[in-house]
Amino acid sequence: MCEAAAYLLKNGQEELLLSEVDIIEPDGDSLRLVNIFGEQKVIKADIHRLNLVNHKIILKEK
Amino acid sequence: MCEAAAYLLKNGQEELLLSEVDIIEPDGDSLRLVNIFGEQKVIKADIHRLNLVNHKIILKEK
Structure with missing residues (x-):
């Protein structure tokens, strides 16, 4: 599976x-994240960097 | 591997x-995409939707 962990x-x-983000x-002005279990987080943040091979999403607060 | 294809x-x-995006x-005010072969694209776009389980990145032009 290719979901990734999201870090702030x-x-x-x-x-x-949030782990296992799909x-x-x-x-x-927020980002909505949903994981493979249907768990959601909405956060006022921007994408800082995605590293898909390492399954890593890094967000930074606005 | 968990890279994804980026669509505009x-x-x-x-x-x-760009395919195989890492x-x-x-x-x-742009996004920089780099794939697993080191190929880069810089584009004035925002993220429209990521769907990691389906290996899909959808961008929209600014």
């Missing part, structure tokens, strides 16, 4: 936000 | 922009 960058540290899409 | 949404159609990161 805070003070230079990566905090795990969908990411803008939702107003 | 144009007039409701999805045009293949990295996506902002580059000024």
